[in-house]
Amino acid sequence: MDDLRANADIKGNDLNAMLFQKFGLYMKKSSLYNMKNYVINELFGGHDKSYGLLPAYVKMIHETNTGSLAFCSYVDIGHPQRAMQFGTVFISFGGQVKGFLGGCRSLIGVDGAHLKGNYGGILLSVIAMDGNNEIFPLAYAIVDVENEENWAFFFWHLYNMVKDDGRNNWTIKSDRQKGVDLALKKVWPAAKRRYCCRHLSRNFKKAFPGPLMYILFWRACNATNPYTFKNTKERLRKEGKTACMKWFACLGSQSKWTKHKFDPSVCSDINTSNFVESFNSTLGVDRCRPVLTLLEGIRRVCMVRIATRQ
Known part of the structure; x- marks a missing residue:
């Protein structure tokens, strides 16, 4: 169990080799993966249960972290046994908002990363640059697909976060995707654009x-x-x-x-979005874990990064 806690993404052959080294036995692949799924569910909770706890998680953020932005939405799919289905979740903690508005440049990098859990999904991240040209995680969201509608949801929350700051030179950097440009024209037309070269x-x-x-x-x-x-x-x-x-x-x-x-x-001439992708790469194995475990992993990464630079 401790080995799976350390590396939940371990492959079947490596897990079998570990079993033989410790206990002198091999298992069938089907039995091995059944055992692995059972242990992961015991350690990190099931994917189904994790999505069901998101509204309580968002409520807890509002109650315990003043100034945070956290929103969760569900979609009515008209199913007789499962009427509501997860739609989106957006999170930005109060410390991130204050630090961004108080000490970061007007350049905002956005990117999407595929999740590897049972239900897939896309993790949308917003990374800013501080005065020392170091990355500053600002916000993140989970959506089902990367399209115009979900990008519009994402940028709408970003716009509401910065609209009262007084700056008019906000610049969005990302890959050249049609969904990003169309969403910005809809919800944030004044934002300037830069493409990742x-x-x-x-x-x-x-x-x-x-x-x-x-x-x-x-x-x-x-x-x-x-x-x-x-x-x-x-x-x-x-x-x-x-x-x-x-x-x-x-x-x-x-x-x-x-x-x-x-x-x-x-005050920045960066012409690539490597600083956003570098943040996504730090998440590692958390991207294959249940959504609540993933969100807590991102929170810890952001908390440690911000706290060590105060």
Whole structure:
């Protein structure tokens, strides 16, 4: 049981090897996975029960942590035995909100990560940058799929969090996804946009392969003055012809992807969303555990990170 507590994502072959090393026996794969599921349910609780406890968890956050934003919604699916189905949950603790508004830049990175539990789902994360260019976890949510409706739910809560702060240069950084742009136009049209250039580079490399085009792409993205950008753009026009210029035109305004057009009032020229993905990678095995255990794991990670930097 202690071994599964330490690594609940252990594979069957490794678990069988551990059993043979300790007890000198092997188990059938079916029996092994049944035993593993039973132990995980005993340790972390079942996935079904965990979703049912979310309303009580949200209520407890409001009662014990003043200033926190926590919302949970369920959807009526019209099933005779199971009328309500989990929809979304959004959480941002009071300390995160105060720290973000009081000491972070106006750049907000958002990203989605797939959950590995019985029912799947998407974990949406919001990460800001503080004055030392270190990541600051701001909020997170769990939704069933990554679409325009769920992104709109997410950004609506973010907008209500910052609308009274007085800043008008809020900038959202993410991968180039249609759902994000459409949701922002609906609930937060004043927010500016930046695309993750690493994500763009993968698409660019498929359309225009070759090391030279790849180098020119990054030179254009990292150009910090109009002169460098103009020279690089001419090289791209020469090597990639009209098709290359059309590809860049489809990205929209240059302020979304090249540094020399970034808003200087944001005080950050980061052009990738690596800082958001690095936070998601710290969750590790928690992403395969029941949703309540996952949310508590994220809370602990955020609490330790913020407390150690006070």
